[in-house]
Amino acid sequence: MKNLYRRYRPVKLEDVVGQPQVTEPLAKSLELKKIGHAYLFIGPRGTGKTSVARIFAHEVNGFNYELEDDYVDIIEIDGASNRGIDNIRELREKAAIAPTSGKYKIYIIDEVHMLTKEAFNALLKTLEEPPAHVIFIMATTDAYKVPVTITSRAQTYTFKLADSKTMFGHLRTIADQEKIKIADEALNIIVKRGGGSFRDSLSLLDQISTLSDQEITKELVISVMGLPEGEKIAELLTEYTTGNIAKIATLLKDLLSNGIKPETLAEEMISTIIAEPKPNLLTLLARLPEVKAPFAEAKLLVALACSPSVTSGAHVPEQSDRKMSSEKDVVTTPSTNKNTTAAPSADFDWNTFTSKVQSMNDAVYSQLVKTSHELLGGVLHIYPERKIVKTILSRDNNKRLLSEAAGGNTKITIHEFGETPSQVPKDDVLDKISGIMGGEVRNDGGGNPFEE
Template identity: 40%
Template sequence: MAYALYRKYRSKSLDEVVGQQHVTDILARALKAGRISHAYLLTGPRGVGKTSVARILAHEINGLPYDESTTHLDIIEIDAASNNGVEDVRDLREKVQLAPVSAAKKVYIIDEVHMLSKAAFNALLKTLEEPPEHVVFILATTDLDKLPATVISRTQRYGFRAISEQDAIAHLRHIAKQEGITIDDASLALIAKRGDGSFRDSISLLDQLANLADAKKGITVELIEEMLGLAPQEVLQDILAAVQAHDLRRVVELLQNLQSQGMGAQTIASQLIERITQDLTDQPQLVPLLDALLEVAKSSAPDMKLLAVLGSFAVETKPHKTVALAAPVLEVSATIEELSKKATKKKPAEPTPVQPARPAAAQKEAPQPVKTESSPVPTSEFSWEKLVEHTRQHFVALYSVLSKCKHELDGNEMTLYTGNAFYKKKLDDAKYSPMLYQALAAIGSPQLTVQTIPSSPPPKSSQAASVAAIMGGGEEVSLDADIAPAAA
């Protein structure tokens, strides 16, 4: 009879169990010393060997050889997912009173025990606490939090760990060699990663791929990506490169291509997270993007959320030289003409530079400090380049945001123009704000206070500033552009 690979290569003794030596060593010593507990609780992720160890332990307790293909009357397995009612437990309580048929102990393995109902747990408690001398319970669960504390306290608990990628790769390589499956190391690593710490899932995936693979080529990374609906690594790299190059059109194009091939937004986001995490130390500027991508899985519309996240980071945040104003062209033309006439007729005795107009919201948020002759003016000491470099060396997360900002100094006040609300929120956060003031102190400018504005800097041209003020704000306007004269 042909078995699936995960069943064929199921561990048959405690020595064969991979990745759980912290459990198997203790159990082996206890068995050797004859110290048998009345109840065991095996907890941990799925596919890591809990059921296998439970079966091996049941046979070892009775001194029986374990064979996957045979069963024993005194080793009873119960699936709590389908036998979770109080009547099932009451029936169990009656049967435990019966002596074993031929073995020394009657062993009950209750898998997925967390699926029992509350009433069933209550019915089981007394038996679990004081079972007959000839009975041993082995409980297994993937969700320890759902078990009542009264049940946990009545058992010996053993926690199973997720299988490491190194252990998974070594075991998969052994199976592939035994089965004559052609596969390279990159494919083994990808299978182990997609198994996510589960031996059973990894071996099942290897089994499926072996049936699909070409006899000559064997299992390849391309075959795995195609079967699992994964984005190729080079495409993921292209997306990140397009985001950093502020190429929104390219980002949208790449996303649409992937989604047209049936790849889901959550899968793409998950792969991007893995990719960024691998290169995070070399690309610290991607920390905010990593943070934002984590929200895709929580969204009710992951496709739109992924597009919004990547699109927002791909949009250029630098101020543009020209912007489209909402007012009619005639009004702008008349305003510029009027300002030009006033400037020609009236020349001030002492030319005073016109300060750039600030958005009204910024003026309300932070009142201008009163300047006196004794007030320290940090502009001669402060260096924006030093501040950015200091954060790059000591506060990488802050650097990834600060490097995107523009700044203005006015006495002891520094205004940071973040370009968008997302970066403003970051800088105002309780985590980032102390970092910023520490950095200012470190470069010799502790007297500076900081305010943040979620927009680009105001225009520097006096005429453009006046027009922007009339129009309710805006970025710098090109005054060299031809403006059509007003119609008569």
């Protein structure tokens, strides 16, 4: 039996769900018989690029489209496995041959961004002077990797991830037709986990449909998919903002020991923060996308433990420091987030500083945004995220530019790559958590980082 996403793949443009910005112009071009020689479909995976390409190819030639049909005038090519110049040369030679049964010979090149530079150059020659009977439909998830010389010679259509309402309605219709008994709350979880991808969402529904002959509940879906409860995610975020390392460690240990993957926890926290962003969570939001193999557990641990408000094992300024700067003067944020208010003092503002650097030298600014920073006692400490950033910013002329942008009253210290802000002592945090858990925190990428 076919999977749901294959069974419910559209066979006509009007059957395509959630992409009117693509299907309506294509339908109009068919109606007016104004067909281009090259099309570029861009967008995330699972949004229907290949399906629409196939439908359009069949309708241009007047072929009846069935999912398993095979017409010699419609040629599908996988750009990932046919990416060399020899493959494109062969394509060009065959493209010169007239179509067999249709008006056009249509090449659908999936993942076109995978072609080599030489292959793109060979394809470009055909796009510049295409045979009248040839149409190219190229699809990609990474449009920025396609040379502008190619995109400029193609009609570009952008596919979007489906919004929650559209996806829910689509899945509910299919579930009812398939007689899948599933509660709305459970279906909403599938919508959320599908991330707007029709293929991913239908694959999840297919998987979930086998769980029970009775109504599939929210609790059953959460259990089977290994998802954390929303209350646990909210609790983790609350403890992060308060900096309670002991509580963070306990919560993580419980969640990971129940089989929930660190990547899943990170995804859930990202979704929660984006749905209701708060300034004190933006630093965490910047770290969470890095929670992936290798060392996913360790990365999640550090992301949550390195809170700006750590109450256990945090750096506490000496009394002499406090005389020079108030608590509000000491702020650590990733400088890439322009919406975060950084280092709010009477004499210095990070956003104003970076804007001035950008106006003076855009190249220096492009390196400055790859740093973290903190202001302590009138000294601006800059922590490069890469060695090359340290090298560039430390050049005499660039240091003078930074000093001038800071107004001349703020001393600037550029730290070595690998150093961390004093308020986020990572090694100390890990040692503290290790002590709380009564064992060594593992960072070898295998197993639970809280295991002894």
